[in-house]
Amino acid sequence: MLKTLFLSCLFLALSAGVVWAGKPMNDMDLGKYRWKNRLLFLFSPSPEVPDFQTLNGELDRNLDGVRERDMLVFRVLEQGPSSRVSQEMTPPETKTLMQHFGITTGAFTVVLVGKDGTVKLKRQGPSALKDIFGLIDNMPMRQREMQGK
Numbered sequence: 148m149l150k151t152l153f154l155s156c157l158f159l160a161l162s163a164g165v166v167w168a169g170k171p172m173n174d175m176d177l178g179k180y181r182w183k184n185r186l187l188f189l190f191s192p193s194p195e196v197p198d199f200q201t202l203n204g205e206l207d208r209n210l211d212g213v214r215e216r217d218m219l220v221f222r223v224l225e226q227g228p229s230s231r232v233s234q235e236m237t238p239p240e241t242k243t244l245m246q247h248f249g250i251t252t253g254a255f256t257v258v259l260v261g262k263d264g265t266v267k268l269k270r271q272g273p274s275a276l277k278d279i280f281g282l283i284d285n286m287p288m289r290q291r292e293m294q295g296k
Contacts, residue, residue, distance in 0.1 A: 177260075184219045185267075185283060186260040190250045193226040198255040198273045205276035212276075216283050217262070217292075225252060262288055 149265050180186055187206075191199035199222075206213060206220055213220065221231045229236040236244075240241040244250075248258050251271070257280060262287050268274075268282055 153158055165178060170246045176262075180219065181264045182262050184217050184256075186216040186221060186261070187218050187279065188223055188244065188248065188256075188258040190223045190245060190248070190254075190258065191225070192253050192255070194222075202257065202276060203276055209276060209280075212280055216280065216289065218283075223250075235262050257282070261286065 156211065159193075177186070189199060189202060194200070203222065214271075219232045221229075221244070223229045223236070223241050225241075225245075229241040231240075232278045245252070248256075248266075248269070250256050250258075254271050255273075257268065257269045257274040257279070258266060259282065267286070284293070
């Protein structure tokens, strides 16, 4: 009975897309952001990819909106320096994140992780910041945050 309950809970957690399992991925402990921040990952072959440049520029122009939504941005590049919240990442950290999220090499992919640690969006190809903000703003937790301000 206990074994069945444990396996059922494990299945539910995995099927819900839980990102944080309480274990660090190399030096990357994403669990420290749980319930504090939403994480936006921009996976790109290089910084020259037009979809990356477009979304990255939108983020730079909308820093107040990013902060207001408690977002942290990870720029994960196959070629070139990757960064998490303005800190450079090592190649093993980059590889670990790509494997963790099942990212296909050679394609621009956006992953949004909610404060609860689940993947809210995983999209390959162009993504507009207004759509990402819209998705966040429609989340129940974000609705409560906006009512509290």
